Amino acid sequence: MPYVNQKETKQSKTIGTKLTPREYEEISGLVDAGIYLSASDFVRESIRDKLKSIRVIKIRDVDYETAKKEVLGYYRSYDEAYISEVSEDLELDLELVNQITEELEHEGRLKGI
Structure with missing residues (x-):
């Protein structure tokens, strides 16, 4: 039997509960x-x-320009995506992603992506 380091092995936990x-x-x-x-x-x-x-969505605190670069990069990687997907995947505030997406569209930087 191979050696198993007990400190590295995660052990199962037991939870008791009552049912009707x-x-x-x-x-x-x-x-x-x-x-x-x-x-x-x-x-x-x-x-x-x-x-x-149940997914807890984390929101990272990044400056606007960094978020804008990340959003643009995301759209370059994925031709199409819902704003909510971009927000969730990049862990950025939904309203911020919406604002950035509108700005990128206005600038013409999302056309042809």
């Missing part, structure tokens, strides 16, 4: 139907799904 009888029965029914391997499997998958659906 109805919730427990519904989960047990899904397990009995073979949809999930166990109640724990259901809980793990449910948690993963929930975490995927």
